[in-house]
Amino acid sequence: MSPLGYQVHGAVAVITLDNPPVNGLGHALRQQISQGLEAAQGDAAVQAVVIIGNASGFSGGADIREFGTPAMLAAPVLGRLVQELEMCTLPVVAALGGNAMGGGLELALGCHYRVAAADAQLAMPEVKLGLIPGAGGTQRLPRAVGLESAVNMIVSGSPVAAVQLRDSGLIDRLIEGELLTGALQFAQQIAANRPLPLLRSRPVRYAQPDAFLQFSRNTVRAVARNLPAPLAAIDAIAAALGEFEAGLKKERELFLQLMQSPESAGLRHAFFAERAAARIPDVPEGTPAREIRAAAVIGAGTMGGGIAMSLANAGIAVTVLDATPEALERGLGVIRKNYESSAKKGKLSPAQLQERLGLIKGTLAYPDLAGADIVIEAVFEDLDVKAKVFRELDRVAKAEAILATNTSTLDVNKIAAVTSRPAAVLGTHFFSPANVMRLLEIVRGRETSKEVLASAMRLARRLKKVGVVAGVCDGFIGNRMIGVYGRQAELLLLEGCLPQQLDRALENFGMAMGPCRMADLAGLDVGAYIRRRHYAEHPDMPRSTIADTLAERQRFGQKSGAGYYRYPSGSREALPDPEVEEIILAQARSRGVARRAIGDEEIVQRCVFALVNEGARILEEGIAQRASDIDIVYLTGYGFPAYRGGPMFYADSIGLHAVLYALRRFAANPYADPGAWQPAPLLARLGSLGKTFNDSVGGKPT
Amino acid sequence: MSDAVIVATARTPLCKSWRGAFNMTHGASLGAHVVRAALTRARLEPAEAEDIVFGCAYPEGATGLNIARQIALRAELPVTTAGMTVNRFCSSGLQAIAIAAQRVLVDRVPVVIAGGVESISCVQNELNQHMLREAWLKEHKPEIYLPMLATAEVVAKRYAIGRGRQDEYGVRSQLRAAAAQEAGRFAAEIAPITVTAGIADKDRPAFHAPGYGGARRGHPPGHDPRGCSEDQARGPRRLGSRRQRQPVLRRRRGLRGDGLTARRAARPGAARRIPRSRGGRLRAR
Numbered sequence: 001m002s003p004l005g006y007q008v009h010g011a012v013a014v015i016t017l018d019n020p021p022v023n024g025l026g027h028a029l030r031q032q033i034s035q036g037l038e039a040a041q042g043d044a045a046v047q048a049v050v051i052i053g054n055a056s057g058f059s060g061g062a063d064i065r066e067f068g069t070p071a072m073l074a075a076p077v078l079g080r081l082v083q084e085l086e087m088c089t090l091p092v093v094a095a096l097g098g099n100a101m102g103g104g105l106e107l108a109l110g111c112h113y114r115v116a117a118a119d120a121q122l123a124m125p126e127v128k129l130g131l132i133p134g135a136g137g138t139q140r141l142p143r144a145v146g147l148e149s150a151v152n153m154i155v156s157g158s159p160v161a162a163v164q165l166r167d168s169g170l171i172d173r174l175i176e177g178e179l180l181t182g183a184l185q186f187a188q189q190i191a192a193n194r195p196l197p198l199l200r201s202r203p204v205r206y207a208q209p210d211a212f213l214q215f216s217r218n219t220v221r222a223v224a225r226n227l228p229a230p231l232a233a234i235d236a237i238a239a240a241l242g243e244f245e246a247g248l249k250k251e252r253e254l255f256l257q258l259m260q261s262p263e264s265a266g267l268r269h270a271f272f273a274e275r276a277a278a279r280i281p282d283v284p285e286g287t288p289a290r291e292i293r294a295a296a297v298i299g300a301g302t303m304g305g306g307i308a309m310s311l312a313n314a315g316i317a318v319t320v321l322d323a324t325p326e327a328l329e330r331g332l333g334v335i336r337k338n339y340e341s342s343a344k345k346g347k348l349s350p351a352q353l354q355e356r357l358g359l360i361k362g363t364l365a366y367p368d369l370a371g372a373d374i375v376i377e378a379v380f381e382d383l384d385v386k387a388k389v390f391r392e393l394d395r396v397a398k399a400e401a402i403l404a405t406n407t408s409t410l411d412v413n414k415i416a417a418v419t420s421r422p423a424a425v426l427g428t429h430f431f432s433p434a435n436v437m438r439l440l441e442i443v444r445g446r447e448t449s450k451e452v453l454a455s456a457m458r459l460a461r462r463l464k465k466v467g468v469v470a471g472v473c474d475g476f477i478g479n480r481m482i483g484v485y486g487r488q489a490e491l492l493l494l495e496g497c498l499p500q501q502l503d504r505a506l507e508n509f510g511m512a513m514g515p516c517r518m519a520d521l522a523g524l525d526v527g528a529y530i531r532r533r534h535y536a537e538h539p540d541m542p543r544s545t546i547a548d549t550l551a552e553r554q555r556f557g558q559k560s561g562a563g564y565y566r567y568p569s570g571s572r573e574a575l576p577d578p579e580v581e582e583i584i585l586a587q588a589r590s591r592g593v594a595r596r597a598i599g600d601e602e603i604v605q606r607c608v609f610a611l612v613n614e615g616a617r618i619l620e621e622g623i624a625q626r627a628s629d630i631d632i633v634y635l636t637g638y639g640f641p642a643y644r645g646g647p648m649f650y651a652d653s654i655g656l657h658a659v660l661y662a663l664r665r666f667a668a669n670p671y672a673d674p675g676a677w678q679p680a681p682l683l684a685r686l687g688s689l690g691k692t693f694n695d696s697v698g699g700k701p702t
Numbered sequence: 703m704s705d706a707v708i709v710a711t712a713r714t715p716l717c718k719s720w721r722g723a724f725n726m727t728h729g730a731s732l733g734a735h736v737v738r739a740a741l742t743r744a745r746l747e748p749a750e751a752e753d754i755v756f757g758c759a760y761p762e763g764a765t766g767l768n769i770a771r772q773i774a775l776r777a778e779l780p781v782t783t784a785g786m787t788v789n790r791f792c793s794s795g796l797q798a799i800a801i802a803a804q805r806v807l808v809d810r811v812p813v814v815i816a817g818g819v820e821s822i823s824c825v826q827n828e829l830n831q832h833m834l835r836e837a838w839l840k841e842h843k844p845e846i847y848l849p850m851l852a853t854a855e856v857v858a859k860r861y862a863i864g865r866g867r868q869d870e871y872g873v874r875s876q877l878r879a880a881a882a883q884e885a886g887r888f889a890a891e892i893a894p895i896t897v898t899a900g901i902a903d904k905d906r907p908a909f910h911a912p913g914y915g916g917a918r919r920g921h922p923p924g925h926d927p928r929g930c931s932e933d934q935a936r937g938p939r940r941l942g943s944r945r946q947r948q949p950v951l952r953r954r955r956g957l958r959g960d961g962l963t964a965r966r967a968a969r970p971g972a973a974r975r976i977p978r979s980r981g982g983r984l985r986a987r
Contacts (some may be wrong), residue, residue, distance in 0.1 A: 207898070211726035211824065215900030218720065
C-alpha cells in the first residue's frame, strides 16, 4: 500500500503535503514524506519525485503545536528529513505555491530542485519566535540566495515573493499556470540529469564577507535591542562561509541555546496568547455572527476619527456623526490629512486614498445612522453624555444593529440599561491612535448576547486587530491595571525618583515608553479627570498629588508643551524640567517624605508587580478569561516587551514565589498605600503551590 | 642641503562613520586608491616610488599589520617598493610625511609616498582589548589612557575655554567647510571612488549592501552649527614626494617632534610639531 499523500503520475512520484491548517511539519507529516521517498526509490518505474503542498500552500513550517512535546523530537526530525531528501537517489523537486515558511522552506532547500508560482511567499520567520532556522536553513539559504539576501530574510523574518528570487539558486523555474502540471513537466525534463545538484555543495561567494557580517551585526544590535535571536542568526549564517557540516553543527548549537532563552519563551507565549485570545469558552467557534457592511461612529474627535479610519481601512463604509458642523468638519479634515500624508509617503495609492475617503461620510443627524450594522460611540468619557447618545441610538438604529461604546473606564451595563436592547450593547475599547494600535478590548456586558460578542470578535479580526474579551469593571483589563502602575510611578517620584530615572529604568526593562513619557503622550488632563471621579467615588483613596499638581498647572503633557517633561515648541523630545523637580520635592517636603536613592530594580519590580497583583485580581474576578489575555492586552496595547511575554508570563517566568516575597518587602515601606501590596488571593495560592498563572512556562496557554 | 618637495596630493572623500559609504572598505583599498591617484597626478610610474610611509592611529584590524605595505601592493606598486606604518596617534599621517621628507633629505631617496589611513567604521569598535592597559602605567600615569573627549574636557577646564568659545570655533569651522565646499575647493583634492557599502534601508524589510553605482563625492562634516567635535570620519590622505622639477606644492624643511610630559601635552595644539625653519606653517592637505 502506498503511503498517505503519495501518487505516481507517469514516471514522477508526487508527495502531497496535507496537514491543515498550514501544513505544519508535524511528526505524522514528516513520517509520510520519508515513507513517500522510500516508496519512490523502491519503484523502478519512478524517475523523479515532486513534493507539493495543498490548496493552503506548501508548508507553514514546523508544527509549533509540537514545541516542547516528545513529538517534536520523534524520528524523523526535520533536519534528518532534509538530509534524506538530499540523499535520495532520484531527483526531488519542491513545488512551492502559497507559503513556504521556516521549516517548509528548509525542506525545499534539501530538495535537488525548486520550482515556484511567481507569487509564492518564501520566509524564514523563526526570528519572530526568538529562534533561528534549525534544520539547516541558515546554511543552505545563503548558498541558494547569497549572503545578503539570506541575512535579510533570516534576520527580518519577512516573506519574499518567489518572483524576486527567480535569478537565485533558490528557484530553478517559475511556473505559470497550474503548479503541479508545471512541476511534473520540469521533473520529467531533469529526471535523467546527474550528478544531482545539492545546495550543500555550493560555496557562498562574497567579496568581503566579514565586513558585511559585522555591518549587519552592528545594525541589528541597534534595532533588535535585548533580542538574542537576530544576532545568533548572523553568527549561524557566518558559519555558512565555511565547511557545511561544521556550519550545521554551529546552527544546532545556537538553535538549542535560543530554544532555552527566556526571550524565545516570551515570544512563543505571545504567539500562542494571541491565538488563544480569539477563543471564548462559552461562545463556540461556529456561533453565528452578524454581517457588518456599514458602520457609524459617534464623535469626530481623535478617537472617533481613528476608529472611522480603522473601519474604512477594512473596506467598511462609515458614517461619522458629530453634534456641530464645526466639530464634524474639523474631524473629517483630520482624517483626510492623515490619509493624504500616508499617500505622500507612498503607503497608499491614489486609488486607495480616494476609496478610503469615499467610504467615510459625515452627518449631523441621528436618523442617518439607521443603515449602520454597528454604531460605535466615541464621545466624551462621561456616563450622562454617553447615556444620552445611547437613548438616541436606541431610537434610530435598526433592530439588528450592534451598539458599541468606546468607553475606557465606564460601566457598560449602565450604558446598556438606558436602551431597550441591552443584548445588542457591548464595549469596544480602541487604543489611541485607533487606526494604528492593534489592541481592541471587547467589553462583554451582563446582557450582551453571544451573537453580538462573536460579531465584535470577528470585526476585530477584519480590522486586523487583536480582540480581547473583558468583563465589566472600572477600567476593564488594561486601564484598571495601568491605574496601579501609575500609582507606583507617583509614589516612586515622591520617595526619591525623578521622571527621567523612572522612565529610563522601565525602558531598559523593555517598555516602549516609561510611565511619565506615556502619561505625557496620553494627556495628564485625562488622568486627572479619571482620578477626580475616583476621588469622588472613593473619598478615602490616597491622592496622587504630583500628577494632580501638574494638571492643575495646565501641564497636560505633549499637547500643552509641558507635563512630566518639557517639550520645547511642539517637539516630541522629552526634556527634564526643573519645575517638575521642584513640584516633586515640594510634595515630598509637605508630606514629610525622606527621599532616598531608589535602584532601577526596585522601580521595575514595584511597577510591574503592581500590574501582576492587579492582573491576578482581574483573573480571579473573571474580568479576563485567562492569564494570557492579560498578557496580550499589555503586549499589544501598553508597550510591554514581547520578549518578556506580558506581565503575567513575566511573573510566571521569575516564579510567583519570588513575586510574593517582593510584595511582602514592598508592604513594609512606610509610604506604601494601605493594603496595596496585599497579595491577590489567586497569586498567594498559586505562589504557595509553586504554580503559574499561565499553564506552563513556554507552553500553550489554555 | 637639497629640498624635499610635495609634487602631488590626493585624498578620498570623507564619509560618515559606520553608516557612511566606507563602512565595508578595507584600509588597503582606501589607501591604494589615493596612492594611484597621486601617482597619476604626479605623472610618475609606480616603480619610481622607492618607499611608502603611512600613518595610522589604530594600526590593527582593517588597517592592521603593515598597512603601508599592503597599500603599496594593493596599488600595484612593484614588490620592490618598501612599506612602513607609523603610529603617533592623531598626528600619525603628519609624522609619515615628516619621515618621508627625511628619507628624501637624508637618504636621498628620489621618490617617497607618504600618507595616512584610518577607518573609524571598520576598526574603532573592533579593537583588540586584550591586556590593553599596563598595570604600572594605569597606576602612575593613568592619563595616557584618557580618551580624546576626556582629554578635551581637561584642556577646556585647565585653560578655561568656555562652551561659548568652543561653539564659536565649531561654527566657524563648519562655515568654512561649507564655504569651501560651495566654492568647489574639495573637488580638486578628492579622488572619487566607487565602493560597496552596507546600507540599512528603512523602506526595505531589512538591509542591503548594493554596490554604489558611480563615484561618490566627498563632503565636509555636516553643517550642523552645534557640531563642535570632529566628525567621526576619516578617509586616508596621502602625498607623493620627490626631488624633481614639478609644480611644488609644499616645501619641507625638517620637523621637530617633542615627547612632552602629560601635563604639557594636554594643551591646545598638544604635541608640538614645528618645522624648524618656518614656525608651524606646515599643513598636510
